[in-house]
Amino acid sequence: MGVVEQKYALALYEAALDKERLAEVRSDLADFVKVEHEVPELAAVLANPTLDSASKEALLVELMVGSEPLVRDFLRLLAEKGRGSLLEEIAREFEALVAAGERRLQVTVTTAQALSDEEAGSIVTKIEAATGCSVDVERRVDRSLIGGLVVQAGSLRMDTSISRRIENLRKELVETRS
Numbered sequence: 653m654g655v656v657e658q659k660y661a662l663a664l665y666e667a668a669l670d671k672e673r674l675a676e677v678r679s680d681l682a683d684f685v686k687v688e689h690e691v692p693e694l695a696a697v698l699a700n701p702t703l704d705s706a707s708k709e710a711l712l713v714e715l716m717v718g719s720e721p722l723v724r725d726f727l728r729l730l731a732e733k734g735r736g737s738l739l740e741e742i743a744r745e746f747e748a749l750v751a752a753g754e755r756r757l758q759v760t761v762t763t764a765q766a767l768s769d770e771e772a773g774s775i776v777t778k779i780e781a782a783t784g785c786s787v788d789v790e791r792r793v794d795r796s797l798i799g800g801l802v803v804q805a806g807s808l809r810m811d812t813s814i815s816r817r818i819e820n821l822r823k824e825l826v827e828t829r830s
Contacts, residue, residue: 657738661745664726665753673722678750680723684716685743698736705732748806757785760804764797764813779803 708731
């Protein structure tokens with residue numbers, strides 16, 4: 653995540669908090685990002701550097717009728733500054749700020765085989781106890797791990813997979829031979 657995305661996300665987050673409109677901003681921003689995914693032409697228009705910002709702003713005003721004013725104005729600002737292509741990353745950073753404010757932690761747990769609900773619950777309980785935050789977990793399967801698991805929370809990563817252990821052993825053997 654870049655500094656620019658973080659600054660825009662923080663500005664929107666603070667404005668939403670000040671106006672006590674966090675839930676509405678979060679919802680409308682997520683809806684707009686979803687529409688951008690469903691209608692790739694919209695994302696292409698907003699990211700197009702050859703299209704003037706006034707045309708982009710006019711399009712956004714039409715699309716955002718009845719939407720949360722903070723989101724509408726924010727999107728217009730992005731268009732004006734030529735930052736429309738950063739919207740998805742800004743929205744992700746905004747969501748991270750909301751989660752941090754709510755003391756919620758987004759965690760991805762990747763395993764070689766699908767976890768049962770009981771196993772996932774046990775992992776979540778341990779993370780919650782260690783962090784003091786409630787945890788939203790996303791489960792993924794990556795068979796190349798062979799065994800073990802990888803837990804990722806933001807930029808923090810704990811890799812106890814068998815494939816990582818094998819790679820570490822390989823490196824040690826190469827270093828001792830040198």
